[in-house]
Amino acid sequence: MIDTNYSLEEIRLRLNELDDNLLKLLSERRKLSIEVAKSKVETSKPVRDAAREQQLLVKLITNGKDKYELDASYITKIFHTIIEDSVLLQQVYLQNLANPQQSRKPVARVAFLGAKGSYSHLASRDYFSRKNTELIELNCDQFKEVTKTVESGHADFGVLPIENTSSGSINEVFDLLQHTTLHIVGEITQPIEHCLVATKEIRLENIKTLYSHPQPHQQCSEFLGRLSGVQLKSCASTADAMQKVQQLNRDDVAAIGHAASGKLYGLQSIQSDIANQTENHTRFIVVARKPVEVSAQIPAKTTFIMATSQQAGSLVETLLVLQRYGINMTKLESRPIMGNPWEEMFYVDVEAHKDSESMQHAIRELIKITKYLKVLGCYPIDNVKPVMPDLGE
Template sequence: MTEQQYSLDDIRKNVSRIDNEIIKLLAERRQLSLEVAKSKIETAKPVRDQTREQELLLRLIETGKREQLDAQYVTQIFHAIIEDSVLFQQAYLQKLTNPDSLQPVARVSFLGAKGSYSNLASRNYFSKKQTKLVEISCSTFRDVLSVVETGNADYGVLPIENTSSGSINEVYDLLQHTSLSIVGEITQPIEHCLLTAVDTSLDNIDTLYSHPQPHQQCSEYLHSMGNITQEYCSSTAEAMKMVAELKQPNVAAIGNASSGELYGLTPLKTNIANQQENFTRFIVVARKPVEVTSLIPAKTTLIMSTAQKAGSLVECLLVLRNLNINMTKLESRPVIGNPWEEMFYVDVEVNLKSDVMQEALEELTRLTRFIKVLGCYPSENVNPTEVEINE
């Protein structure tokens, strides 16, 4: 064994010095991406430039190899850096396009107490917007909307679909009647764990607290646990609070590990969702619609009800196809009070202001009994360019 030259403390000091330098360089790079955004306004170039991303990643992988860093590691880090850069530029351009939309302090309503998934999504969404948050916890989705409608909050954040449990119908139904507009979206990874307040083992657990959605998203694991009582709460945060208060070895909450920490809970079992890739897409609503600059990818959401005759939905979808408009979501919900009538929710990857979307709206208005644009907003799904890695 070789003799240790430096103490652990000394080595850690050096590691911390390097970490600080990395943070400073990341901040410097972020500032430069603002300069890039300004130059793109002058030249009317889109924010995303896949060729530049490809070239940059390939060069960094080569440099990494010379420094004994593997390609996956380098790619992973720079995907995160590029995603941040794109979202930061988008937020900057959106602020210029909608000068009075984002104030330095924003009041945001969401379902559940601190630590709920909706709370995490709200924080993530606004973190790139350089806005301070005043958080308003609500106990129902309806309240999340109504505090914004009455002017007691500026934004509401609501889950709309999940990769395991599908659409969140209650939110779709509420959107039929709201006067609010969708102004943004964010996709949040949902990492469900079993969280307990006391030291215990899986065999002891017979009661699980959570919101109905996580129960559904973890149904396979819960089934494998055998005879379990499932208790429903208004949010995962409420469930965690409850388990923290009960302090019993037979109860657990389903929720996020870092949120569990807020309530003094520790994970007994991690990764319990039916799908490994468990994500929820949240929408952000506000009283005033926003405009999306043509330099960034936009999404538009509409609701429409078609005539009750065979083929009417197909006719509407053909309008989109013929105009080469990509539809990312189609959902149908019953219209309360009108049996057998359906309301369709459509997400398309196109800017509301664009000529094609205006043409589509004109034709759809002719073909439908009712149509309303719920909002046009920046698409926040960045997916940085993948490069082929040859080791």
């Protein structure tokens, strides 16, 4: 129990000490996670061990309740984050072993949409920070410029948003994937926290012009529909929108962006949580000129495109192939084939390693029954699905 005679300042000092100890222990735990990855190299065991994770959570919940008066929900939430971090650390370690040429590069040239503070910039920063890779940032005005910059060799990687939980698929990026020679080598899913930013605190009814990228306009359509007399203006990125507001320096303009990014441009948040959905996430893909090798010990995703015949049931036939080999499909998107009226290209994401026996069998069968098939990439799955503890009755 805490001595109630402690002053507030003394309690805060004690809390600071405990927080520092927690950071030290988390650092030690991370180092041990790498040692676990090293042992799995020798034993060829997969990174995920669902049974072990479940046993760990049950033990922690029991001890937390019996010894420390901590509730199950609190412990589960904390250790899901810790376990996710451990899994991602181990994946990076194994991927570096599988791709030694890339792991020896401490710096990467990365092309993305917008300037500092755009959502693509935030995704790029977070993705490569996991790999302890510094960025040489190459800002682009269009998605097509991102792919061209990588294809030409001026960038090592490109980061592109491909789908959002609110506004759906980003069609322009899907269309670019039809024609590019690049390979998908990674993915990252980011929470998108839209807010209104302005040069100073202003009333919503005073806003006359609102700047942003078209995607945030769609994702915040319900909130924007409640604003009267506001002119929506599109920019190349959310960062460009915030730059525009900074340059205009007027009290009747605002932008949609991220609160932390707004501070880069001297802007402040005047309204938060304006997206249609509370859980608003965007999935980004990472593209490069060469494919990556994915360790067989890591949960992998394979993305491919295919064109089927126009006969009835031809798409169903392809999906039955995946079902027959027990391959879980997580995405199916259709896009028109330019120059071929009424014909479509299908984009497919599956949870499978490209070189696994089941996936190789499936690809061979799909090639026989489709007009066209191309694997765009095989890469580690970013989303670490949490294992829920089995607490019995």
